[in-house]
Amino acid sequence: MATPYQKALSAIDAAHAADPRVTTTTDGQQVPYELHYARKMTSYLEKVDPNASEVLRLAIRAQHLRRWEVPRDTYPMTRPGYFSWRTALKKRQAELGQQICLDSGLSASDAERIAALIRKENLKADTETQTLEDVACLVFLDDQFEEFEKNYDEEKIxxxxxxxxxxxxxxxxxxxxQIDLSERAKGLVGRALAG
Known part of the structure; x- marks a missing residue:
């Protein structure tokens, strides 16, 4: 019989699998993008903290829960608009993740803790929140950066x-x-760290 943790993980992945956007993984598989992203998050969590709690594992997996349903362009394409969009997403994703965890049989306190992690509360002071932030940054650099940087000038990047x-x-x-980046991406990272 599945544990509440296993039920929650399956429900989170089922939600990710509904993402209509598809990406091709390094082994050639076609996968819904958010499911791919969630798996990447988990793989980096194994590197950052292989002994992570089940609560952190679920928060990591649910960090972008149903994110595609609120596209960036639904908010003003300005800096304040970007921050409003991110804040709204964190709140929404935390609520969705919390409800999945409650529906899966996790305790109210664990479900609320998962929501607080997704909202990135007490960043720097809370080691689990910092771990989630670390993992998100690593996935950005490993999986999204090379495509992302094509859309901006070098100074912005x-x-x-x-x-x-x-x-x-x-x-x-x-x-x-240790991430295997293209020469251009390595150069950009080098410039960022030197300045």
Whole structure:
């Protein structure tokens, strides 16, 4: 019989599998994008904290829960609009994740803790929240950065890299420097770290 943790993980992945956007993984599989992203998050969690609690594992897996349903362009394409969009997403994803966890039989306190992690409460002061942030930054650098950087000029990208780096722990910095990036991406990271 499945545990509440296993039920929640399955329900979270079922939600991710509904993402209409598809990506091709390195082994050639076609996968719904958010399911791919969630699996990447889990794989980096194994590197950052292989002994992570079940609560953190579920928060990591649910971090982008049904994100595709609120596209970036539903908010003003400005800096304040971007921050409003991100804040609304964190709140929505936390609520969705919390409800899945409750429906799966997790305790109310565990479900609320998962929601607090997804909202990234007490970043820097809470080690599990910092771990979630580290994992998200590592997945961005490993899986999204090379496509993302094509849309902006170099100065903007270097600024984004600097802001990303500051959010990460020393352990995450070490892992980030091991990511196999293109020569161009390595150069951008090098410039960001030098400045």
């Amino acid at each position: 270097i600024s984004i890299l600097k802001k990303t780096w500051v959010k990460m722990s020393d352990r995450a910095h070490d892992l980030a420097l």
